[in-house]
Amino acid sequence: MRGESEVPSSDDGFTIPVAERVKRLPPYLFGKINKLKYQKRVAGVDVIDLGMGNPTDPPDPLIVEKMSEALSDPRNHRYSVANGIANLRKEVTSRYWKKYGVRLDPDTEVVTCIGSKEGFSHMCLALMGPGDTAIVPSPSFPVHVYAVMLAAGNVIELDVRQPDQFLSNIAYTCEHLYPKPKVVVVNFPHNPSATVIEQDFYVELVRLARKYSFLVISDFAYADICFDGYKAPSFLATPGATEVGVEFTTMSKGFSMAGWRIGFCSGNSEMVRALSTIKGYYDYGLFQPVQIAAIVAMRHCEAAVDSIAAEYQMRRDVFCDGLERLGWEIDRPKAGMFVWAKIPEPWAKMGSIDFAMKLLDEGGVAVSPGRGFGEDGEGYLRMAIVENSQRLRQAVKQIGKVMKSEEITADK
Numbered sequence: 266m267r268g269e270s271e272v273p274s275s276d277d278g279f280t281i282p283v284a285e286r287v288k289r290l291p292p293y294l295f296g297k298i299n300k301l302k303y304q305k306r307v308a309g310v311d312v313i314d315l316g317m318g319n320p321t322d323p324p325d326p327l328i329v330e331k332m333s334e335a336l337s338d339p340r341n342h343r344y345s346v347a348n349g350i351a352n353l354r355k356e357v358t359s360r361y362w363k364k365y366g367v368r369l370d371p372d373t374e375v376v377t378c379i380g381s382k383e384g385f386s387h388m389c390l391a392l393m394g395p396g397d398t399a400i401v402p403s404p405s406f407p408v409h410v411y412a413v414m415l416a417a418g419n420v421i422e423l424d425v426r427q428p429d430q431f432l433s434n435i436a437y438t439c440e441h442l443y444p445k446p447k448v449v450v451v452n453f454p455h456n457p458s459a460t461v462i463e464q465d466f467y468v469e470l471v472r473l474a475r476k477y478s479f480l481v482i483s484d485f486a487y488a489d490i491c492f493d494g495y496k497a498p499s500f501l502a503t504p505g506a507t508e509v510g511v512e513f514t515t516m517s518k519g520f521s522m523a524g525w526r527i528g529f530c531s532g533n534s535e536m537v538r539a540l541s542t543i544k545g546y547y548d549y550g551l552f553q554p555v556q557i558a559a560i561v562a563m564r565h566c567e568a569a570v571d572s573i574a575a576e577y578q579m580r581r582d583v584f585c586d587g588l589e590r591l592g593w594e595i596d597r598p599k600a601g602m603f604v605w606a607k608i609p610e611p612w613a614k615m616g617s618i619d620f621a622m623k624l625l626d627e628g629g630v631a632v633s634p635g636r637g638f639g640e641d642g643e644g645y646l647r648m649a650i651v652e653n654s655q656r657l658r659q660a661v662k663q664i665g666k667v668m669k670s671e672e673i674t675a676d677k
Contacts, residue, residue: 289414295637298621302631313660315648316631318456318602320521322576324562325569328520331561335554345550348541349377349529353556356563357514357529365499373534374507376541379551381486381513381528384540386412387547388482388511388530391539392448393418399448400435400479404635404642406456409484413448421446424641425455428462432469439477449474452484454497457638457647458605459598461495467503474509480536481510486528487601489519489570492578495599501532511536518602519570520562525555577602580650580657587661591668604648605635612668613644621646627670628663 298316305312323329335341348354354371361367369375378384385408393399393416401409402425413420421442423434439445451470453462474481483500491497500512511532517523530540584604585595593609607613612620617634624630633649635642650657 286415286417290411295633297618298625298631298634301622301625305625305629310629312625312629312631313652313656313663314631315650315652315660316633317651318518318649319651320518320523320602321651321653322521322573324521324525325566327565328522328558328562332554332558335557341553341557343553345553345556347545347548347550349375349551350553350556353377353560354529356560357531360563361499361501361531365502367499367501369501369507369531370534374537375529375531376537376544377551377556378513378528378530378540378544379548380517380526381484381515381530382408383526384513384528384530385409385482385484386415387543388513388536388540389413389416389418389448391543392416392480392536396444397447398442398444399450400438400446401450402431402452402455403640404457404638404645406452406484406638409450409452410639418447422639422641425452426458426460426641428453428460428466432466432473435470436473436477439473439479445477446479448480448482450482450484451500452486454487454491454598454600456487456601457603457633457635457642457645459596459601459603461497461599464498464503467498467500467506470500471503471505471509475505479509480533481506483510483512485512486515487518488514490574490577490602491600492574492581493599497600507532507534509533511540516559516562519573520559520566521573522559522562525558527551527555527559577650580652580654583654584648584650584657584661587658588664591661591665602649602651604650606646606648608635608644608646617643617646624664624667628667630660630663630667 302312354375357375358369358371361369389412393413395417398419398421399413400421400423403422405422410420421438423431425431435449488497500506511530513528513530515528530537585597588595593606595606608620617636621632621634624632633647635645
């Protein structure tokens with residue numbers, strides 16, 4: 266059948282035809298580590314998991330209380346509206362105005378998503394098809410690549426760690442590629458590399474978008490987690506931004522509501538409408554008590570967001586201090602939940618996947634190998650500072666033991 270391929274599904278040789286879009290997906294490079302992590306935990310090993318940006322801190326008690334209250338109302342257990350309840354969308358626009366000076370129309374320029382990852386993926390379906398190309402930042406957060414592929418689009422990965430060069434490469438690609446890229450994805454503070462930018466970056470990006478007629482999708486997931494006085498700029502705060510693109514935000518990080526799965530897409534009304542149309546076919550909206558609790562969170566819990574950011578800054582310093590004592594050269598992040606660290610010699614020669622496996626197998630510390638974020642990530646590890654300071658100190662101690670053991674083996 267056209268557009269399908271067959272893969273074995275059982276011992277008797279029967280095959281299941283799967284769509285070509287599934288076949289296009291590369292092997293999942295984190296699979297080996299996740300399997301070993303599971304085996305370790307089943308065996309009773311206390312694995313310190315720094316592999317995923319999964320907050321361990323609970324939401325503010327006020328958020329949980331409002332959720333509990335909303336659960337007791339039978340009306341909240343019905344299907345909700347696909348684009349989010351009106352008061353929640355109004356609260357999103359209010360927060361954008363207070364934090365970034367951005368005015369948005371809650372009826373036409375905001376849609377609620379089941380986490381920003383879902384929203385981003387469905388936006389790709391809404392915008393892209395066969396023959397369309399997206400530029401994505403590299404090293405690449407996997408969904409930025411795979412969502413485009415699942416939408417039958419093509420991906421061009423450009424190294425983002427020098428933002429000015431990234432902009433130059435966008436312009437060069439637009440000049441020399443036909444047809445020109447349809448979408449440019451940006452993600453600052455960047456996951457995994459923690460690269461940050463200032464507002465003038467977006468001024469130039471909007472200029473390029475107008476010149477070359479591409480759309481912009483800004484993944485602003487780590488907007489609330491900033492350190493040392495740095496304030497991450499919003500793409501939408503740039504003059505003309507809403508004419509060319511949208512921005513995804515989430516309550517997973519700053520509000521510690523990762524499992525609640527709630528995020529937002531804001532900006533260009535036609536792009537928001539397209540996403541809303543797709544979502545209207547795929548889901549009946551987010552569970553209403555979650556939306557009600559999110560209103561309270563944005564209205565009353567900004568102090569808790571600041572407190573969480575301060576906690577992550579303390580963890581960053583504890584963890585980076587420890588790694589530096591072990592001889593790692595660390596570029597301390599100004600934002601986000603990750604330390605993006607170059608693997609020191611001689612361990613770098615192992616490759617990031619094998620070294621990550623070694624840290625998990627021998628040290629009980631799970632990290633993400635840079636290779637899992639594309640070729641530009643090789644030689645690095647992404648380590649999430651989601652555990653408390655005591656656990657991070659213990660992680661450093663266990664990493665140190667693995668490195669010392671390897672030195673002894675090498676000497677022999």
